[in-house]
Amino acid sequence: MTRPLQDLLVLDLTHVLAGPFASLTLGDLGARVIKVERPGTGDDTRAFPPFKDGASAYFAAINHGKQSIALDLKAEADRAIFDNLLGRADILLENFRPGVMEKLGYGWETLHARHPALIYGAVSGFGHTGPDAHRPAYDMVVQARGGVMSITGEAGREPVRVGASIGDILAGMYLVQGVLAAVIDRARTGNGRKVDVAMLDSLLATLEHAVAITTATGTPPEPSGARHPSITPFETFHAADGLFVIAAGNDALFARLCDVLGLPLARDPRFATNPARCDNARTLKRLIEAITLDRPKSHWIERLEAAGVPTGPIQNVAEVLHDHQILARNMVVDVLDAQGQPAFVAAGNPIKMSGIADPMSRAPAPALDGDRAAILDWLQKGVNTV
Amino acid sequence: MTRPLQDLLVLDLTHVLAGPFASLTLGDLGARVIKVERPGTGDDTRAFPPFKDGASAYFAAINHGKQSIALDLKAEADRAIFDNLLGRADILLENFRPGVMEKLGYGWETLHARHPALIYGAVSGFGHTGPDAHRPAYDMVVQARGGVMSITGEAGREPVRVGASIGDILAGMYLVQGVLAAVIDRARTGNGRKVDVAMLDSLLATLEHAVAITTATGTPPEPSGARHPSITPFETFHAADGLFVIAAGNDALFARLCDVLGLPLARDPRFATNPARCDNARTLKRLIEAITLDRPKSHWIERLEAAGVPTGPIQNVAEVLHDHQILARNMVVDVLDAQGQPAFVAAGNPIKMSGIADPMSRAPAPALDGDRAAILDWLQKGVNTV
Structure with missing residues (x-):
């Protein structure tokens, strides 16, 4: 060999x-x-x-x-x-x-x-x-x-x-x-x-992104929990049975996400662009969770994947070791x-x-x-x- | 070149x-x-x-x-x-x-x-x-x-x-x-x-440690904040002006740490070995902080470094970019x-x-x-x- x-x-x-x-x-x-x-x-x-x-x-x-x-x-x-x-x-x-x-x-x-x-x-x-x-x-x-x-x-x-x-x-x-x-x-x-x-x-x-932000703005970034600091929505959301992740990294993916959720937000000026979505991230999270809370994670992950929206479960290490x-x-x-x-x-x-x-x-x-x-x-x- | x-x-x-x-x-x-x-x-x-x-x-x-x-x-x-x-x-x-x-x-x-x-x-x-x-x-x-x-x-x-x-x-x-x-x-x-x-x-x-724990014990590890999951003391501590880190990874380093702090704990059965220290981590953290809270970070970092105990500040990215x-x-x-x-x-x-x-x-x-x-x-x- x-x-x-x-x-x-x-x-x-x-x-x-x-x-x-x-x-x-x-x-x-x-x-x-x-x-x-x-x-x-x-x-x-x-x-x-x-x-x-x-x-x-x-x-x-x-x-x-x-x-x-x-x-x-x-x-x-x-x-x-x-x-x-x-x-x-x-x-x-x-x-x-x-x-x-x-x-x-x-x-x-x-x-x-x-x-x-x-x-x-x-x-x-x-x-x-x-x-x-x-x-x-x-x-x-x-x-x-x-x-x-x-x-x-x-x-x-x-x-x-x-x-x-x-x-x-x-x-x-x-x-x-x-x-x-x-x-x-x-x-x-x-x-x-x-x-x-x-x-x-x-x-x-x-540290890539954090170095660029610090040197360009003079202000070091702070921790942002489960959110990406400058892309929205790119974080965890609650479903009926727990947390899962949606990473809609651009406008096209956000539009597909809105389609799956039945949310008429893709042209809403509060959410039409990534900078606007970042400014209104807390509101957007609540609007999304008002929908996702009604069904289990598997429901949303299946539908979002079918629509090509990056999504997935939050797995513990035992689950990772059995991931297909x-x-x-x-x-x-x-x-x-x-x-x-x-x-x-x-x-x-x-x-x-x-x-x-x-x-x-x-x-x-x-x-x-x-x-x-x-x-x-x-x-x-x-x-x-x- | x-x-x-x-x-x-x-x-x-x-x-x-x-x-x-x-x-x-x-x-x-x-x-x-x-x-x-x-x-x-x-x-x-x-x-x-x-x-x-x-x-x-x-x-x-x-x-x-x-x-x-x-x-x-x-x-x-x-x-x-x-x-x-x-x-x-x-x-x-x-x-x-x-x-x-x-x-x-x-x-x-x-x-x-x-x-x-x-x-x-x-x-x-x-x-x-x-x-x-x-x-x-x-x-x-x-x-x-x-x-x-x-x-x-x-x-x-x-x-x-x-x-x-x-x-x-x-x-x-x-x-x-x-x-x-x-x-x-x-x-x-x-x-x-x-x-x-x-x-x-x-x-x-x-994921090294987490994989070993999961496969050997059947139970995946949980998050442990700023603590290492299986070494103690190996975490953040409060000084008078904020948090800093001590990583005393073995008994010899723990003894040196106790010397610097003036804490007579190195032979205390609750803390004499790493497994014992892990079992009593919350008590140990309070005993250490009862001392470290009285002085600023720089005081402790200087003394611990002189004693060869791994320690250091928690720096934001701006501080890292100016680190000597x-x-x-x-x-x-x-x-x-x-x-x-x-x-x-x-x-x-x-x-x-x-x-x-x-x-x-x-x-x-x-x-x-x-x-x-x-x-x-x-x-x-x-x-x-x-």
């Missing part, structure tokens, strides 16, 4: 989320990932609940398909193994605090001199440069400092965090982009590069145990490629140091026996 | 956000991006507020550095130009509804037969396969159906959307990963591939106008690479069809005159 990154070896010193999420994607695209863990406890997330038969479901979801070797990078024998691995790796990933790799004798300058073609990908809270480079960060700190909390939640109430750890996730995704670009660059130049991605930078890079489109796209996969039996469930690979298999299961998440013998054997023989 | 993707030509049919955000990243990494727009109005976002001197700040923030040519893909003369461009492009991007490219005669099968090395990247709401492939989607629909709204907001209140359009953003980022992986794959096989990314799939792929670390990382750049003067402000490139320039300004966003003459000249002469 051909896979796009099948020729790449990733040596992965990362732990917790941002880095392991990056190497998960590289692995799903075909790279071989060797996870180098701290002896004794390994990646912190091995101890994160929930557990199943003593193994962390969280660790499994983000580390399936990787190999594990435990190395003490301060001990000579293990450093020799690590040096040997470095000589074979295409990409080294780490998410230590800036400076840790230098203290270990594996800083970028040293590595680049020894292994000029090695690509070095680092992800950290604030990056490897700037006054706050050395400060510790977690997702929560970056969501707060990076501005996304200030635009998420209800106006007039305290800010809330995004329920997914997007501070880590976005940085891990930029790290993947950076190291893949460096692989393409290396094909031309023969040289590896250091890729330095900060969680804080990554979050800012994705998600299942049809093979977006829920089994993570196998060492016996080849399904042990955990994880999200599938969202990058679907022609001519590339999209398997319905994943190789197990590794036991700590579980691939040591195979990796050492491979290093000695120069043959991939695993 | 060398740039990692300098040899790549991206032919970009995308509009609004997910696709243009992907080609923005490819451009920031050095690819030449030719934006092919609908004659007359072009990309919808050219009409999105806010405006400055009649130009959309939103459009500029996401389309700087690209070239524009307006082509009617149903008109013979323009199709000939497009065919010519296809013969030179490495990557074609589109975010039409599935089926539109086939109707235009530019479906993947046709293109792949004519241009076997061309990489075709598509991003859509629900993907090119599955029962809902043809349904329309906006970010709001995907955030609702994809589960992130169900875990964002306050418990017991209506769900809220994430303030940034992460339904589009995440899909655009996966599209970049996919096409870069396809470029690497092509170097080995000589063949282009179709990359098919769905907004709904992309959102699910980033953000500025030190060159994460706020000028977008120039045609006269070379700063016209707009945009987020910088979060992928920092050794040996690659990280300029403080960006080439202008193109006028609609503004590069037609230069592009036609280049096609005729076979020389890049732009």
